[in-house]
Amino acid sequence: MKNSQLYKGSLNTIIMKLLEENGKMYGYEITQKVKAITQGELNITEGALYPALHKLEADGFLDVEIEKVDNRMRKYYKLTESGEKETVNRLSELQDFIRNMQSLVNPKLEF
């Protein structure tokens, strides 16, 4: 994903949140979207993305739908019902994580 180790473990949450927001997306689209939102700071590599998508699918959190656009294959992913529930949990975990990290890093804001 990037030089900073901090992003480790956050890829699944990012994917699921984007799918929750956009209904369905294909892999390449996800990489571009993430790059745009983070102003180029976070670049998801294919070697990380595709195995992650396949695992989320295998876990029953994503459904696939193949389309051909301009003679090129696209695999659109969307959340299953189970995936939607899981997304809620993971976003909640992310909020807790961010809160905890801020407590650790900026203890003066604890009150």
Next chain:
Amino acid sequence: MKNSQLYKGSLNTIIMKLLEENGKMYGYEITQKVKAITQGELNITEGALYPALHKLEADGFLDVEIEKVDNRMRKYYKLTESGEKETVNRLSELQDFIRNMQSLVNPKLEF
């Protein structure tokens, strides 16, 4: 560290920040401090902590000082000069990371 994968990659930053703040700390003390600050949500395991401390030391970011208290060994760690510089960088990376994750998860706050 914990069930949530999100904390992966953040341990070094946490350690260095706590050392920056407290001058010197020993391993067990770090685990207890983190548990207290996060209200029990984040539990650093020994299997993660000690190898991390040894690596930071090997990288020249930490110095060690052994003391015996109540007949028990304590290895106090503190930041080297190099470690202090690195801590500034890592905290900056953490701020960027948190900002990017919030942009991804809460796009309505982008403006």
Next chain:
DNA sequence: TTGTTATGTATAAGAAACTTATGTATGTTT
């Protein structure tokens, strides 16, 4: 027309950071 960039998916080898389990040792509480 030929090379480079962009679009699009995929996997394999290796590195890094963790979990889980185990080990050693002392002090304190039940």
Next chain:
DNA sequence: AAACATACATAAGTTTCTTATACATAACAA
């Protein structure tokens, strides 16, 4: 006497990533 807290350590295995490579089409530039 047993359990828990303090204190450090490592080894085996898992997960998640990086890096490299591979295939294929379209668009653009030299």
